[in-house]
Amino acid sequence: MFVEKVRTDILCVGGGIAGLMAAIRASELGADVIVADKANTRYSGSSGAGNDHFMCYIPEIHGPDIRPIIEEVQRSLVAGMTHSDFVPIWLERTFDIIKLWDSWGIPMKYNGRYEFAGHGYPGKPLLFIHYSGQHQKKVLTKEALKRGVKIINRVMVFDLITDENRVVGALGTDTREERLIEFRARSVILGTGSCIRLYPAPNPASMFNVAYSPGVTGDGPAMAYRAGAELTNMEIPLRWVGPRYFARCGKATWIGVLRDSQGSPVGPFVTRPERKYGDVASDIYPKVFEDYNRSGKGPVYMDCRGISDEDHEYMMYFFKNEGLSSLVHHLEDERIDLRKNPIEFATYEMMPKGGLYHNGKGETSIKGLFSVGDEAYASMGISMASTYGWLTGEHAVRYAKDSESPDKDIAKEEVNAKKAMVEDIRMREAGPDWKEVNIALQQIMEDYAGSNRSETLLNAGYGHLQRLKDKTLSTVTAKNQHELLRCLEVLDLLDIGETVFVGAKERKETRGMHVRSDYPFTNPLLEKFLLVKRVDNKPVIRWIDIKR
Numbered sequence: 001m002f003v004e005k006v007r008t009d010i011l012c013v014g015g016g017i018a019g020l021m022a023a024i025r026a027s028e029l030g031a032d033v034i035v036a037d038k039a040n041t042r043y044s045g046s047s048g049a050g051n052d053h054f055m056c057y058i059p060e061i062h063g064p065d066i067r068p069i070i071e072e073v074q075r076s077l078v079a080g081m082t083h084s085d086f087v088p089i090w091l092e093r094t095f096d097i098i099k100l101w102d103s104w105g106i107p108m109k110y111n112g113r114y115e116f117a118g119h120g121y122p123g124k125p126l127l128f129i130h131y132s133g134q135h136q137k138k139v140l141t142k143e144a145l146k147r148g149v150k151i152i153n154r155v156m157v158f159d160l161i162t163d164e165n166r167v168v169g170a171l172g173t174d175t176r177e178e179r180l181i182e183f184r185a186r187s188v189i190l191g192t193g194s195c196i197r198l199y200p201a202p203n204p205a206s207m208f209n210v211a212y213s214p215g216v217t218g219d220g221p222a223m224a225y226r227a228g229a230e231l232t233n234m235e236i237p238l239r240w241v242g243p244r245y246f247a248r249c250g251k252a253t254w255i256g257v258l259r260d261s262q263g264s265p266v267g268p269f270v271t272r273p274e275r276k277y278g279d280v281a282s283d284i285y286p287k288v289f290e291d292y293n294r295s296g297k298g299p300v301y302m303d304c305r306g307i308s309d310e311d312h313e314y315m316m317y318f319f320k321n322e323g324l325s326s327l328v329h330h331l332e333d334e335r336i337d338l339r340k341n342p343i344e345f346a347t348y349e350m351m352p353k354g355g356l357y358h359n360g361k362g363e364t365s366i367k368g369l370f371s372v373g374d375e376a377y378a379s380m381g382i383s384m385a386s387t388y389g390w391l392t393g394e395h396a397v398r399y400a401k402d403s404e405s406p407d408k409d410i411a412k413e414e415v416n417a418k419k420a421m422v423e424d425i426r427m428r429e430a431g432p433d434w435k436e437v438n439i440a441l442q443q444i445m446e447d448y449a450g451s452n453r454s455e456t457l458l459n460a461g462y463g464h465l466q467r468l469k470d471k472t473l474s475t476v477t478a479k480n481q482h483e484l485l486r487c488l489e490v491l492d493l494l495d496i497g498e499t500v501f502v503g504a505k506e507r508k509e510t511r512g513m514h515v516r517s518d519y520p521f522t523n524p525l526l527e528k529f530l531l532v533k534r535v536d537n538k539p540v541i542r543w544i545d546i547k548r
Contacts, residue, residue, distance in 0.1 A: 001423050002179040003415075008034040008150070009400045010393075011170060011185035013157045013220060015041030017382055018373030019191035020140040021097075021389030022396065026189075027147040029397045034183065035149055036172055038156035038485060039215060041141045045193050046212040046374065047382055049323030050134035052253055053118055054108070055127050055383040056094035061114060062125060066091060072125055073380075081233060081353075081529075083547040085360055086378045093387045098129070101386070105139050107132040118252030120277040122269060128252070133382075134321045155181055158219065158488045159418050160188065160227040160369070161411050167227065167368040168406035171418050175485045178426075180419060186400035187368045189392060190220035190356065191385075194374040195496050197489070199349040199450070200442045202247050207438065211240045211247045211348050215489075220375040221356050222492035225499060230365045230531045232377045233354030234496070235503030237513040241282045241289065243302075243327065244346035250322040251345075252278045255315045256304035256338075258288070258345065260297050273307045275314060282345070287513070289347045301342035312339055350450065350513070352500060355379065357531055362392030365533070368403060370396050377529075421473075425487050431477040434486035440468055441490065445497055453504050454518045462501040469494045499532050502539045506530060 010026045012019040015037035027033045037044050057069045070087050102108040108131045109115070116126035144151065154175045161169040161182070169184040193216030201210050208214040221231055242248045255275040258266045265271055266288050267281025279302075282288060292298035307315070315338070319328050331338065356371035358364050358378070364371050372392045373385040448461020472494065478484040507530055509523040510516050528543045 001419065001426075003182055003419065004179055005182045005184070006034065007184045008032045009186050010034070010189065010396050011036065011183050011187075012189045012191060013170060014045070014190065014192035014373070015141070015151065015153075016045035016191055016193055016373055016385065017047050017136070017140065018385040018389035018392075019189065020137075020144050021386050022189045022191065022370075022372055022393035023149045024140070024144050024147055025390045025393030026397050027144070027149045029394065031397045031400060033149045034185075035144065035151045036155050036157050036170075036181075036183070037151070037153050038175060040153045041144070041151055042138045044137070044213070044215070046216055046249075047133070047323075048137055048213060049325070050321045051136065051382050052130055052133055052250070052318040052322040053128040053382075054094075054098065054131050054133075055380060056098055056129055057091040058095050058098070058114060061116070069125055069127065072127065081236070081527075081546070082378045085547060089360055089391070090380070090384050090387050093391065094383055097386050097390060101136075101139075104143055106136050117276050118278045119280060119283060121280055122277055126276070130318055132321045134323070152181070156219070156485050156488060157183070157223070158492075159223050161415065162227050162366070163406070163410040165228065165366055167366055168410055170223075171415065173422060173481070173484060173488070175481050178481060180422065182415060184406045186403045186406065187370060187396045189362070189370040189372060189396050190224060190375060191371075191373040191389065192216065192218075192220035192375055194218070194355075194379075195221070195352050195493070197438060198351065198442065198493050198496060198500070199445050202346060202348050203245055204442070207435070209245075209247050211242060211249045212351075216374070217489040217493055218352070218375070218496040219489065219492050220371065222495040224356055224364060224366070224369060224371070225495055225532075225534055227366060227369070228533055228535070229369060230357040230533045231354060231499050232357040232529045232531045233503070234352045234499040234532065235507050235514050235530065236353045236511060237350040238353040239286050239350055239513060240348045241286050241345055242348065244299075244344045246327060246330070247348055248324055248327055250319065250324050251282055253315065253318045253322050253324070254278060254302050254304065255307050255311050256302045258282060259301050259303045259342070260292060261299060261301075262297075263303075266292065266300055273304055273311070275307075275311050286347050289345055299344045302345050303342040304338040305340060305342065307339055350445075352496065353512075354503075357529070361395040362388060363395065363399075368399060422484065425476060425478050426484055428475070428477040431475040432472075433477060434483060434490045437468070437472050437476055437490045438493065441465070441493055441497060444468065445500070449497075449500055449504055451513070451515060453514070453516050455505065458501055458505045462498075462505070465494065465497050465501060469498070498539060502532050502541060503530050506541050
């Protein structure tokens with residue numbers, strides 16, 4: 001397989017919101033920047049179809065004292081599992097990013113004002129503005145190209161190149177042509193997104209019917225883990241909610257009330273549709289739909305009946321900006337009027353809530369390696385991705401200016417070994433394909449590290465996972481470059497699955513959606529970060545306190 005060699009100051013792996021913002025800022029500061037994306041930066045990632053909520057602090061609206069807003073964020077969303085220094089650094093810069101995006105052509109106001117709505121508690125400060133993000137990826141791509149950023153689409157970066165605990169580049173494979181790209185860079189910024197397809201989708205027969213982009217498969221954390229970086233809180237799951245069998249994010253865009261089968265609200269916050277707040281009950285209690293079904297009180301419906309025509313038009317507008325155009329078209333095709341018809345909601349599949357451990361500069365535990373966006377453990381969605389992407393671009397440039405130029409001959413054996421692995425997968429004439437492996441992995445994760453976990457289940461599941469991993473490396477096949485991409489994604493998912501099992505076994509308590517049947521209570525002494533890294537090809541763990 002042909003190997004192309006490319007050199008740059010900064011390599012941004014992943015062209016999502018965080019990666020593009022980091023690239024734009026780094027290029028403004030004079031660095032040579034490459035963005036490598038396995039799809040196309042105009043549409044890729046979980047924000048590719050749009051977004052309509054941006055968490056922020058605006059002094060002219062919230063007042064000059066930021067402390068009540070910080071407290072509200074930490075109490076309602078971060079829930080104590082993030083170092084306290086991240087929140088003020090991020091919130092203080094959000095208004096700068098809002099004004100910047102607006103000047104670039106991403107409309108951040110609605111009818112000439114900042115429209116705060118959704119994810120809100122009555123009587124509490126509202127933290128999210130509604131904005132028109134349907135075309136945000138096109139705008140950010142244009143701004144990156146305008147500043148001289150080189151964008152290489154349809155290339156999946158699948159492994160890092162290291163030298164004495166320093167990242168000096170990465171390896172990528174073209175998803176169309178038979179070629180590898182050997183990137184050499186002074187610093188690497190990982191922004192590949194969260195981890196989907198580790199657990200079965202809401203309707204398992206449709207693997208790609210998921211709330212987030214099905215192409216975000218934990219690539220960044222997985223390659224960093226293999227390189228020796230620390231991941232944290234991988235054992236604590238996150239679950240999203242939305243229409244049953246039509247997996248889509250955007251629950252705060254709905255103007256309605258979550259009601260049980262008898263018409264009673266399931267939460268204490270709203271009793272009638274209120275576009276200012278939405279119904280925050282599912283933010284706090286995402287398992288309500290499963291629990292109500294199990295207890296005989298389900299299903300639970302999003303009930304928008306009674307909203308005005310103006311509110312309906314408002315909701316449809318932001319549905320499209322949230323990336324829910326397919327849902328809007330389905331409602332139109334089936335003649336479903338939300339003003340008359342409640343829609344059944346459900347809880348979606350698990351995904352790791354943690355990610356790459358990093359400091360306030362985005363620096364990971366390996367020199368030259370930075371992490372931003374949904375793959376970073378401190379992620380708070382698109383707002384933090386954009387803000388910290390911008391800041392991390394600045395820090396990566398400072399590091400690159402002081403670092404030595406990477407030698408092309410460094411890690412030659414490592415590069416050759418990875419090249420041989422990729423060629424083996426492509427040359428095998430028989431064996432399981434990526435989908436078979438992915439389904440087997442999802443079954444293991446669901447059965448042994450799913451909504452109920454215990455020492456015995458986790459031990460058994462970890463053994464199954466290791467056998468699947470060994471067999472996959474020696475037998476999986478790819479008939480073309482696109483299937484090779486899927487195979488590499490599955491290998492990443494297997495490594496992420498390992499960190500989930502190791503962390504879940506070590507965290508001997510129930511915390512959030514990490515439920516241990518043999519340790520049913522939350523232990524205040526374990527309100528700490530659980531870090532895992534690979535040493536000599538084995539996972540090693542350690543605990544650290546949370547900075548308050």
